[in-house]
Amino acid sequence: MFLQILMRETDKHSQRILWREVPTRDPDIYLADVATFGSTCSPASAQFVKNKNAREHSGQFPRAAEGILQSTYVDDYLDSFGSEEEACRVSNEVRQIFRNGGFQLRNWISNNQKVLEHLGETQSSSSKSIISTVNNTERILGMLWDPLTDNLSFKTQMSGEVQSLLESGKRPTKRQVLRCVMTLFDPLGILSTFLIHGKILMQDLWRAGTGWDEDVGDIQYEDWSRWIKMISFITNIRISRCYFPEASTQTYKEAELHVFVDASLFALYLRTTNADGSPQCTLVAAKAKVAPLKPMTIPKLDLQGCLLGTRMVKFVLTSHSIPIKRRVLWTDNSVALAWIRADPRNYRPFVANRVGEIQETTSVDEWRWVPSEYNPADEATKWGSGPYFNDDSRWFNGPEFLRSPEDEWPSFMDQMLDTTEEMRPSILFHTTWEPMIAYERFSKWEKLLRSMAYVMRFSNNAGRTSQKRGGRITQQEFEAAEVEIVKQVQREAYADEVSTLKANQMLPADKRQSIERSSKIYQLMPMMDERGLMRQNSRIAAAKHLHYSVRFPLILPRDHRYTELLVAKYHRMYRHANSETVVNEIRQLYVIPKLRTVVRHIGRNCQFCKIRKALPTVPPMAPLPFARLAADHRPFSYVGVDYFGPLLVKQGRSNVKRWIALFTCLTVRAVHLEVAHSLTTASCISCIRRFVCRRGSPVEFFSDNATNFHGAERIHRENINHGLAASFTSSNTKWPFIPPGAPHMGGAWERPVRSVKIAMGDSYKEGKLNDEELPYSKPFPFGKLEWNKAIQQSTTRHFMRHLVQHTASA
Structure with missing residues (x-):
């Protein structure tokens, strides 16, 4: 199938093959033109091409195209017809549609010899190409099908290890029990009444804490022995592939779907009426599920069974080709039935959620009560010796009352008289006060x-x-x-x-x-x-x-x-x-x-x-300028300068005024002090020259708008504009000023001014200094604020170089 699908030119490169015949040369590159086995996308691509090919022929062959879309499993075509003529016609159309797409259908198998002869196949030749089993049966989706009798059966032959275990009678381990339970494949749930006991046995092993390679306990071994004895009955089961082999097409138009649910299992039966008016019934599908380990009441377990039965009904109706005229769902638990017929909002979430889903899928009128002795789904809760595996048992043919008129079916009123699980009414008064006032x-x-x-x-x-x-x-x-x-x-x-x-x-x-x-x-x-x-x-x-x-x-x-x-x-x-x-x-x-x-x-x-x-919103602070963050520059590369004073200094018998020029590094906040004899521009330039000789020429000076600062900046700018050497600092030095009306922007040097004033005020209480003592005195401990050893080491080389240049220019 894959090799008939041509890949697009752009997709061929995803299937490159390297082939080297001679080790001494580079390998050859081959591109696969078709879909290959082992590629992840090949199955999906094959199904897409198959369906697309069928849709293109849906106008010419509608029945065959529908059969390809609905009745094809991978590369196998599986379909049923009401007559030989229809089977021959549709089969030819299906083969023609596949042939047009490049696919060749072969190895036809049918329960009718005339259809095989029309397709050019024989029963014996076709069986050779399919995996054959004993008694000329064929594998159909995990089950065995005998084309001659048109019956379905099950394979009970286990693997060699499991079969030897069953024949030896030894006590199995938990791993061997699981392998035996999972060997039986039952897609329709026909063996649910048998397999459910194997699942219950596995649940008991989990509850007992048995290890995977430990032998099962005594109680579990008794259940195991009783369970494997029933395997022999499965070999004799023969189920007709056709629901009603002798029925006509008109019979299926009056089909009814009856669902019987119990706490652990539910079964679906198809009920039709023959031409003579006699009803007949057969099993369609079933499913069993083990109750959870958490303890749960019987009504809640039955409600779980009702929910699973409802979901199964929805699945069967969407995937079944037979039109269902009527649905009837049966349960033997009156409490669960009362929940389904009531408003789900009156119950707690567990019951309310499940009842709500049941009412969305089914109608309340479709639910009826059935006594436990007439409920075929009740078979799963009983250990049997095999009578319900007979072809005539009620498990395969439904309860006896379904073959009777509807007026003889069980009613809910009869159950109310005989039940041992009565619903006792309870009255609850709940008083609520609605507010009179908004x-x-x-x-x-x-x-x-x-x-x-x-x-x-x-x-x-x-x-x-x-x-x-x-x-x-x-x-x-x-x-x-x-x-x-x-x-x-x-x-x-x-x-x-x-x-x-x-x-x-x-x-x-x-x-x-x-x-x-x-x-x-x-x-x-x-x-x-x-x-x-x-x-x-x-x-x-x-x-x-x-x-x-x-x-x-x-x-x-x-x-x-x-x-x-x-x-x-x-x-x-x-x-x-x-x-x-x-x-x-x-x-x-x-x-x-x-x-x-x-x-x-x-x-x-x-x-x-x-x-x-309410308080005014404090505006966010602006980002710090680069001068405050220049950690990779030497100290005093970005300097803020300000004056404070005057200080009274003794000069003979009189006192004269002196000012302090404060230079602070905007990055490390180190402080340098110089004495200024006046507020003139010349005195300011002298202070700056002494600072530069000691600390080096800064990149930028920052200051307020004092006249001496503006004068010093003007002289510095004029010298640079006329090509003259800078008189007191480097020609690359810039001098920005803060706005005149924003003194707060000079906080970087105003705060050190206050600290120096406080320290000097406390140090000079005993007397005044003269001009010789003031520059060299250390009246306050300024080691941390002024400079430290690291600053001296980093600035010594720059200071010496600048001092030599300054001396030469002077």
Whole structure:
């Protein structure tokens, strides 16, 4: 099949073959022109070409094209027909479609000799090319088919190791048991009543913790011995390939699909009616599944069986060519049947999810009850000696009542009289309070109270009363409205507690019940007053001079909208101020769990407080300039310079002013100080020249907009523009200034100025220095701020080179 599919030119390179005949030369490169065996894409490509070829001929040969698309398994064509004429015609068309695509169908096998003769095949010659077995049977998808009798059977001949184990009677291991169970291939589930016991045996071995190469236990060995004795019965099973060999095409138009489910197995039966009106039934498919290791009730297991049966019905209907007129699903568990017929939302998730899926696939009217003794799916739960493997057993032919009229089938009412698993009805009363007021629509407690007062006035005026009220709302109406609102809130939040306290009012003291200990307000010792309001019982009940509401405060829930409105009212009343004041005032009349949390929540959501406490957003700091991050440059490559002073210096009997020029490295923050005798440009240039001789010429100077700095920068720029040598620094040095109105941008040198001022102020308290002592004195410990050994080592070579150049130019 693969060799008939030509590869595209671009895809041939994926199948390159290197071939070397002589070791001394390079190998030859061959490209495979067709799909090859072993290539991962060859099966998919072959199926695509086969289906595409069939669709191209669907207009000319519709029945043959449909058969190729639906009845082809890899390279085998498997189909059934109602008559010899149809079989011959469709077979020729199928062969012609395949021949047009380059495929040649051969080795035809049929249960009709005339069809084989028409196709040019004989039964004997065809059998030689197929894997033959005993009794002239052929392999069809793992099962054995006898074309002469048109029956299906099973191969029970095991492998040599397993067969010797069965004949020897030795105790097997867990691995050998699994090998024997998996040897029997049953795609239709016909042997489900037998194979399910092998699967149960494997589950018992897992539960017992038996190792793969350990011998099974005594109990499992008894089940194993009983199970292998039944293998001999499987050899004699013969199942007709055709559902009803003597039926006509008209018979299948009245076909019904009956599904019998049980806790461990379900079986599907096809029921038809002959021309004389007599029903007949046969097995279509079955499936068995082992119950999970986790313990589960019988109704839930039966519900699992109902779900598997529903899924199997859906699969059979989508893959079956026989039209099904009616579906009937049978179960012997009344509880599972009642679940299926009920609303799934009334049950817990396990039952609700499975019932929901069952109701999506099937109709409730399609489910019926069957007694266990009539349920063929119940065979899987019983160890038998082989009677249900007979061709006439109810497992293969369905229960006897399916061959009777429908009015004689079991009914659910009969089951209700005889069942031992009755559904006992239970009545559950659950009281819920629906909110009368949409609290979310109100933004203030006062508006809510006023609206409730108007509603109660309208209700009172609409009733049969002679006192009609109008005008403004009175204080009594406000109080009545507040009482009614609190009642509604307590009923919504504490329905069980309110019901218990109301019932206690009608009972004597010795028969009253206390609220549940799991209640959120159990520790508050709630009580109910004469107006139906739930209050906290307190220790100050004897203080008659206090108001009743103070001695017995009302209980309110913390997560209710009414509580938020009430707390917000007190929050506004005390001018959005101290939260503790709000807490104290509320506790005079109300008990609210975690009140401080509620008060803080109201304060955070108050728009007035948000505006009052709002702070301007601090803008993000700008990225640092390169001068602050030049770690790969020597110190004092990027320098900030500033003046501070004046300092009073003794000169004879008078005092003169001196200033300090501070140079700081913007990268390592080292500080260099020079004495300036005046604020002139010449004095500034002298300070810079001394700094450069000591520290080297910087790349950039940064400073504020002082006139002496501008003068020094101007002289430096003019010398460079006229081609003259720089007077006090390198010609490559730049001197940017900070903006005039932004002194904060000079913080890099303003902060060291403050540190130097503080240190000098503490050091010069004893007396003043003169001009000779000031430059060489060390009045403050500036080792870390000024320079360290590493800075001296890194700048010595540059300083000496610059000093030589400066001396030469001078």
